[in-house]
Amino acid sequence: MTTDPTVPVIHWTDGDLELSARWRSEAGAAPPRRVVLADDRMTADAAYRQASEGVALLWRGDFQNARQLMQAMARRIDRKKHKSPASPLDAFNAHRQAQAQRARTLGMVLIPLDADYSIPLRRAPDVKQACAEVYGEGDAGGASSVVSLRELQGLVGAHEWRKKGIEIAALGARIHPYYGVFSPVRGEYIELVARAPLPSRSLAFDIGTGTGVLAAVLAKRGVERIVATDADARALACARENVARLDLTEQVQVCEADLFPPGRAPLVVCNPPWLPARPSSPIERAVYDPDSRMLRGFLDGLAAHLEPGGEGWLILSDFAEHLGLRSREALQAMIDAAGLKVIGRDDIRPVHPKAADPSDPLYRARAAEVTSLWRLGAK
Structure with a gap:
């Protein structure tokens, strides 16, 4: 872990171990205060409930299952009915509020990154170049980090736009x-x-x-x-x-x-x-x-x-x-x-x-x- 006091750090426990890593957020989000480990056994309902309560889920299972879990959470968010706005300004404010809440909730699914930006999970894609373009070159001897899966997908999407x-x-x-x-x-x-x-x-x-x-x-x-x-x-x-x-x-x-x-x-x-x-x-x-x-x-x-x-x-x-x-x-x-x-x-x-x-x-x-x-x- 980094010892630089200006670098945000995320903390969690794994059994009796107190662990930490660098927290990455290009959106400027603070590190989640409550973090639990999650894997393929977690249901979408349980994940959605915990994320809605501000509990972050540090993924330890199959990477593609984490993607599917987040998609299922998004469907639950999008099923919510909203009141009809009284004016375009009300519609804009309600839309921004809903989008912010959606981003916060989906941002609670977290992915670990090794120091060289490889993902230590099963069936994980190679995101090294996408991460290096945003975070700077990785360092195999440096510190690991944690990023929200939602941000990571944004980095990968931006990398594809940049490439083509x-x-x-x-x-x-x-x-x-x-x-x-x-x-x-x-x-x-x-x-x-x-x-x-x-x-x-x-x-x-x-x-x-x-x-x-x-x-x-x-x-x-x-x-x-x-x-x-x-x-x-x-x-x-x-x-x-x-x-x-x-x-x-x-x-x-x-x-x-x-x-x-x-x-x-x-x-x-x-x-x-x-x-x-x-x-x-x-x-x-x-x-x-x-x-x-x-x-x-x-x-x-x-x-x-x-x-x-x-x-x-x-x-x-x-x-x-x-x-x-x-x-x-x-x-x-x-x-x-x-x-x-x-x-x-x-x-x-x-x-x-x-x-x-x-x-x-x-x-x-x-x-x-x-x-x-x-x-x-x-x-």
Whole structure:
């Protein structure tokens, strides 16, 4: 076990032995206080009951049986009936609460990892590369750890996305997202950037670049130089790799910055998180923007970073408006208070499956959603 006091540790007993290991949680969850050993003899009902009470189950049986157990627990959660919400905002709050509770309960099934990220269980898959991409290289002589099976599945899924990539029509190529970096699976916002009239092809800033997809689209459109910024180390590494894969390093410079790089540009692009609510984990920061911090920061700093006659492109869904989280009037007031004017706007409807799924708890808001590219200029 690690002796570093900054590293979280999980404790449990096995007979008369007091044991511990490093606790891993990319979601920032604290180590469970109550941990019991579990194996193939545990029923789904018993597992669901204990997990609902906050008791974590450290698995000692067959790995595939642990997967099946968690799936059975998920079915029990999903069978619960929920009250009909009175408003879209009530629906959103109830949905987030239910999702958080679901994540907590399913997160109680725990899997041991050896120091090299091998899983010491029967029929366990090889997850070494997926873990190394997120946790760093394993050390055969180091300490073992424990992770929730749900997080481990997320790591493996992200590894597959990173390996095969996502086809981007505007690029005629693939973008390879990292774990924890917003994946460009919703193509409508990319299409908006691919078709908007360019005010200049000399220089552009891409604020909060993530995977680097918008910077790459601008480069493919002939913008000679793009400075792409992000404050997240994982996003910066992801963007740099994608830029290199696409052979765009001569055009695109990826640099660390909280919003803007120094200087001014004739085009500044930003696709901030769309929902002004608090993320429940670091991974949700690409979707949730507490108090519209990034949106306000972009708008408030835009005029000072635009060349005369330049344009700022704000790519923003109105999903928050349909949920009652932010009004159109509030957005327009932010634009006005920042000394900006609206030059034009291009809208597009979403095509993702949830927008056409009446069983989705947020269907009404999703079906009405429009994503817009706001072309902004200094007053």
